[in-house]
Amino acid sequence: MECEEKIIQLIIKKKPYLIDFLKDKKLVKYKHAINDKFIDFIFEDEMYRYLIDLKFRNIQVSMFDEMDKKASEYIQQQNLTEEIIKKIIMVDERSYSEKKLELDEEASKHNTDILTYNVANILADSMFKGYVPDIKAPLSLLKNAEGKAVILGRTPIEQEKYGDRGTLYIGRICERVNEYFGLRVLVDAMHPHKIFICGKTGSGKSYTLGVIAEELASLDINVGVVIIDPMGIFWSMKFPCSEREAEQLQIWGLQPRGFTNVKVFVPIGYYDRAPEGTKDEIFAIPPNELTVEDWCNTFGIDIYESPQAALLTDVIEKVKKGYYAEIDGSQKFITSKDNYTIDDMIKCIQQCPEFTKKYRTDTIRALTTHLEAAKNWGIFSTNGTPIQRLVVPNQVSIIDVSFLPDFLRALIVGVIARKILEERTKYVRYVAAAGIQKREEKKDKDLEIRGIPATWLIIDEAHVLAPARGKTAASDPLVEYAKRGRMPGCALVLATQQPSATDDRILSQVDILITHNLSFTDDISAYRARAPSLLPMEICDQGFIRRLPVGAAVIADQSITTERAFVFYVRPRVSEHAGRVILPETFKVETEKETKAISLEEEKARAGIEEKEVPINAPSAPTLFVPTKIAIDYLSRVIQYRFFDYLQPLDEKRFLKNIIFTWSNTKRNIIGMLLGYLSRFAANVVETISVNNELPVLLLSKGDIRLVLSGCLTENDTVVALYLSSRNEQEIIDFMKHLNRIKEEIA
Ligand SMILES: Nc1ncnc2c1ncn2[C@@H]1O[C@H](COP(=O)(O)OP(=O)(O)O)[C@@H](O)[C@H]1O
Ligand SMILES: [Mg+2]
CATH class of the missing domain: 3.30.160.110 (Sirohaem synthase, central domain)
Incomplete structure (x- = not known):
């Protein structure tokens, strides 16, 4: 009797929700289990992989899935008697129906009933909310060693090398494909991927981004993560998700969790206004980080045509190198300044006598007005946030740009993307040049590079920053980042409502593409045109993508081991998703x-x-x-x-x-x-x-x-x-x- 109790406890401890579910369906009566005549139990470890039916009268345990040795080890650890262990019948789930007859026979011998229940249905009902699409095209994917997860973005050799280490668990396959149904979907994070997430408003993009961010935050592989947060929602990653979500988490076998390695940066001009608890550090860019192009893109002036652009080029050169100014009729040399302010630039425009000859007064006035306005943008300081503060190994840095206008968000993203790429490129070259020599041993002052870790740059609502038509201050830096980021370890994750409105030069670099529900034909076409793996007919059908429920998505990746795009269900978030509060349907x-x-x-x-x-x-x-x-x-x-x-x-x-x-x-x-x-x-x-x-x-x-x-x-x-x-x-x-x-x- 003692042993029976132990088995029961083991089951109860591992998957209590399953018992509730089964009780609900009147499949178990576990409260009176010990004294009851019959009890039928369904138990699984990986949710779908095996069942154990306990037969209490005759103590019979059937375990479905001989691959899972863990459970049998556990039962052994619990000092179950020889006799009972002998009665454990191991069955592979795939041969379940064949074995059922055998089991029934066994059961009748022992005067018990064996209750069978389709585990796939439990999964579909509870985890995927009944969404189990049927897609006919054959599916073949790279599996992990245990055969319980599929891996995207990795070669079989890489998978062998790393195992499941450095992967992002984003959800489970919900297509009704025998071999793959319910398997976990893992995305490689050891290499710098370019992941693109699309879907209409409210389809779950930010949520999925949040899942990716959570996974990156829990990895211990020394990458830095920077999230550009235009809605001001990612700060809530610090909090475990609310009670409401806890139930769904339990079904998925996950625990609520807040992340402590998350830092929220708020632009300098807005920091004081941000409520306590939603901010950690000030974010600022020094004006000298901006190129002439950045200024022009942000001011909306044509870099090739506008005389203001020419004046700006001159001004930046002069403040950097030093120049003769005319002050009260006499000449004075203004020394060079590397870390100049906007006021330094304005002074230069006003005091440099050359300019009055070279440029028209309205050009000078217009640029001065632009620069004066820029002083109030609330993002500049000569003590800019060093990139090493932003990109820190195993830290998620959120830059909350929710209160900035689009053109300033673009500027910030442009400057950050460029800086990350620059620093990483320098660093990787440096390490390569230094060869086996340790970094600390290198004394050369010119090569004083502190370096930043490989970086994942995550950007929500990306179409605003890198639109298909027109150019922002983020466009070129993001294209460069996407194109040249692989070697220096710069990964990119973008989410957007409108793939058709997003810069195609970035889309063409994407190697993993996730789509949630899309409703416009243009967007569905843009998605189809860019999908990096084969799309089966069913998914190609516009209706399919239009009908994807919140939480479900199609994923495609470039790996040769991924035979085709497939449908998966995004796992629930363990931390709070504040996004829900700003969406009407919620x-x-x-x-x-x-x-x-x-x-x-x-x-x-x-x-x-x-x-x-x-x-x-x-x-x-x-x-x-x-x-x-x-x-x-x-x-x-x-x-x-x-x-x-x-x-x-x-x-x-x-x-x-x-x-x-x-x-x-x-x-x-x-x-x-x-x-x-x-x-x-x-x-x-x-x-x-x-x-x-x-x-x-x-x-x-x-x-x-x-x-x-x-x-x-x-x-x-x-x-x-x-x-x-x-x-x-x-x-x-x-x-x-x-x-x-x-x-x-x-x-
Ligand atoms: N995988 C999911 N599981 C459960 N709920 C989800 C999931 N994805 C999204 N949701 C719900 O849908 C709402 C909208 O998702 P969100 O990601 O904010 O949409 P958007 O695509 O506009 O960024 C969320 O607030 C959340 O409640
Ligand atoms: Mg969103």
Whole structure:
């Protein structure tokens, strides 16, 4: 009896969710297992590879899959008696149906029933949410030594050399192909790949990028990871995923996990505004990192045609080398400066007498205006972030560019991509030249290269940065990076909604292509044209890609061992994916008017607000399925980044305060209630804005006070973020008192 219990415990410990699932389906009664007459048990280690049926009366364990020795070893370790071990029947899953007869016979001998259940169905139901496409074309892929995973982006020799080390576990095959169904999909990370992820909005691109980032963050192969984050969502990788996701994770046999080796960089001009907990370091670029081309692309001036470009070239050369300036009628030599500021450049334009002869006044004025504006971009500092700080072995550096306009994001990406490629190329050449000599032994000052590790550069929403038509400051550096990155170890992962709108010079370098759901014919065609391996007819059919559910994707890679593109299901994230909060379909806003009307009445009654005071058209608070802490951060960020100009106009000095209110229950009409109260204090709504289609943000004013508020619900709480500013500090303090009183009343 003791042994039976041990087996049961082993099963329960390893896959408790499976038991729940089976209980649900009335397939097991494990609670009374020990005393029950019969018990049928399905157990697996790799989820789909084997089953153990325990027969309690006669203690019979059938293990399906002789390849998995682990379980039998474990059973042996548990000191199960000889007798019981003898009764373990090992069966390969593939020959299961043949063996079934045999087993049945065995069972009847022992007066037991053997319950059989198709494991594939369990998998399909729980892991792939029922999505198991049937594709006829033959499939052959490189498997790992155990035969339980397929590897992309590696040759068989490389796989033999590394084993599963240095691979990214991104999901499992969900196609109904006997030999491959349910196998894990691993992507090589030992070599610098160019991975391209496409899919329409909400199809799961950022999520998949997040999975790749998580995998890179858990590897220990000394690569550096840099994520360009245009939505401000990757910071949440630091947090384990919320309870809601935990169930799905358990089905996949994964544990929630936050990552500590993640650093969030926020551009210098925005750092103070970013909420605590979502930022770690300041990011800045020194103006001297910019080439004439960068400046021109960013200012939107033609480098070949515009006289401003010529002037800019002269200015940069002069500040670098030193020049004679005319100051108050006398000549003065301005010494060369390598680490120059934008002010140095402006001074040079104004003080260098040559320029007034060479260029027209409006050219000089236009360039000066451009440079003056650049000072306020919030990204420059002569103490730029050294690339060695950004690219660190086994660290994920997130550059949060969510509040910058596209042209500045492009500039940052361009500068970073160029710098990484440059440093890596220098380093690789240096190491090659130094030969076997150790780096430390080399004394040559010229070759003082600290070096950065091989790098994975990950960019979300890439079509904005490297568009098919037109050029940004990121276009050429990214093309160069993609083209020349292999030798120096520069990997690239891009995600985009529109493959057809993305620079083809980059697409042509891609060796691994993942597509989620696409809906436009242009995009589907662009995808098909670029797929690096054969696409079977079924997948080629436009309808197939249009019907891919969230989480599923088609993957194709260049390796000769990959016979064709195939369908897989992306694994759930172990860390928090903040992206969900900004996507409309993930909001559960009750749209039925009835529910709204009732709750409105109720809330009003409870809050004691008179009918006329509550604006009927007040937006209701959407529900964000994230931990309250993350919701608070999100609201704060939306307000600070997007509406800061309202709170703090450039030409005024204002005092700024913010408060967060949370109530530990649901108040869907919280915004309406607050508006009701605020109108008593003569606060006027200036504007109501819906951010990302769903999150309501209200701009209000009262006298000199400007107020921005937004609110949402989480699973258990109601959250409101309020920011207010005024030139008069006392006025703010007084108003805060009112707000606190309102909060109490609403409680
Ligand atoms: N593999 C997945 N498993 C479970 N949910 C997913 C998966 N991929 C995406 N989702 C859900 O779909 C939403 C949209 O995904 P996201 O990656 O943000 O879309 P986009 O393609 O616009 O970047 C996410 O918030 C997440 O909740
Ligand atoms: Mg996205």
